[in-house]
Amino acid sequence: MSLAELERTGATVITGRTVVEMDSVDKDFVLGGTFFNQTVLRALSGVSLKLVSGRALALVGESGSGKSTCARMLARVYQPTRGTITFEGEDVTKFTGKRLAQYRADVQMVFQDPFGSLNPTQSIGYHLERPLRLHRPDLSGKAVQQEMLALLDRVGLRPAADYLKRRPHELSGGQRQRVAIARALSVQPVVLLADEPTSMLDVSVRLGILNLLEDMKVQRQLAALYITHDIATARYFAEDTAVLYAGHLVEQGPSEEITERPQHPYTQLLIEAVPNPARKISPTRTRRAVDIPLWTAQSKGCPFVSRCPRVTAICKETMPTPTPVGPAHMVRCHHI
Numbered sequence: 001m002s003l004a005e006l007e008r009t010g011a012t013v014i015t016g017r018t019v020v021e022m023d024s025v026d027k028d029f030v031l032g033g034t035f036f037n038q039t040v041l042r043a044l045s046g047v048s049l050k051l052v053s054g055r056a057l058a059l060v061g062e063s064g065s066g067k068s069t070c071a072r073m074l075a076r077v078y079q080p081t082r083g084t085i086t087f088e089g090e091d092v093t094k095f096t097g098k099r100l101a102q103y104r105a106d107v108q109m110v111f112q113d114p115f116g117s118l119n120p121t122q123s124i125g126y127h128l129e130r131p132l133r134l135h136r137p138d139l140s141g142k143a144v145q146q147e148m149l150a151l152l153d154r155v156g157l158r159p160a161a162d163y164l165k166r167r168p169h170e171l172s173g174g175q176r177q178r179v180a181i182a183r184a185l186s187v188q189p190v191v192l193l194a195d196e197p198t199s200m201l202d203v204s205v206r207l208g209i210l211n212l213l214e215d216m217k218v219q220r221q222l223a224a225l226y227i228t229h230d231i232a233t234a235r236y237f238a239e240d241t242a243v244l245y246a247g248h249l250v251e252q253g254p255s256e257e258i259t260e261r262p263q264h265p266y267t268q269l270l271i272e273a274v275p276n277p278a279r280k281i282s283p284t285r286t287r288r289a290v291d292i293p294l295w296t297a298q299s300k301g302c303p304f305v306s307r308c309p310r311v312t313a314i315c316k317e318t319m320p321t322p323t324p325v326g327p328a329h330m331v332r333c334h335h336i
């Protein structure tokens with residue numbers, strides 16, 4: 001049976017190989033207090049996820065849920081407090097020197113603010129030439145020029161030669177994000193971490209950037225992490241979705257399954273919040289803004305209790321373990 005046929009049967013087909021794996025990762029930040037009585041924020045609690053070549057995983061959650069912390073750990077900006085991160089089977093936390101530099105080239109990040117990530121005093125050519133010369137010393141001067149033009153062309157900045165001498169302020173937000181993507185691709189990465197890559201762009205250009213990232217994911221078989229507040233775009237770009245709340249993964253599985261049949265009350269809340277002109281507004285349903293709880297090493301129970309319509313005594317005491325509810329679909333809730 002071909003992959004396409006197998007997919008039509010409804011089975012979850014995970015193509016590609018696991019490139020990066022996070023296993024039971026905690027990340028603590030010391031916020032203050034004395035040496036003997038520190039206030040420790042647990043920004044991530046027991047997070048496990050995989051990035052697979054040619055596939056994207058969307059990491060969805062509200063502000064402060066720990067999405068960027070997760071990406072920064074994958075990029076080796078932060079070390080985990082507990083748990084392991086492996087890259088092609090090797091322990092990332094042990095990388096130093098040349099191995100760490102190579103890892104940082106293999107794992108590229110695209111940030112939400114395309115202007116902040118480019119140097120306003122330097123040309124677009126400079127932004128592409130530097131990583132090419134640093135990470136691909138085999139290329140001759142002429143080959144570097146050709147590669148810069150090919151990269152700009154590939155991200156849709158045409159005619160490419162026109163863009164080389166321009167500076168970031170001469171480009172629109174969407175064009176700057178295309179330059180940032182070209183720069184990330186210049187070092188031939190294996191993993192792409194896209195941290196809300198469209199949230200600061202005009203709505204009209206967002207789809208173009210998502211399409212470009214999708215093309216790059218497929219053509220280069222990148223293992224991608226797509227961070228977003230917006231569960232609706234998660235389905236568009238990512239095959240798999242993981243929902244993060246107060247540093248805990250509360251639901252994870254195929255994007256289509258998660259958006260069609262969300263099981264965790266938090267995922268259901270995110271889906272209900274997606275604007276849908278066809279849906280009637282229920283006057284009985286009221287929403288109040290609630291902050292994500294500050295999770296510490298002493299916190300217990302499920303972090304969603306203060307907002308959960310299903311809450312019972314056990315939820316206040318014990319964090320639920322992951323429960324399978326479908327092929328490659330897990331939920332952490334006592335009441336599914």
Ligand SMILES: Nc1ncnc2c1ncn2[C@@H]1O[C@H](COP(=O)(O)OP(=O)(O)OP(=O)(O)O)[C@@H](O)[C@H]1O
Nearest residue numbers: 029030041043061062063064065066067068069070
């Ligand atoms: N370096 C740090 N020191 C202390 N606390 C931090 C640090 N980095 C992040 N945090 C805290 O960790 C929690 C998670 O932050 P993070 O930026 O990962 O969330 P996020 O989901 O990416 O939010 P946003 O969507 O607003 O970027 C927040 O409470 C944040 O204040």
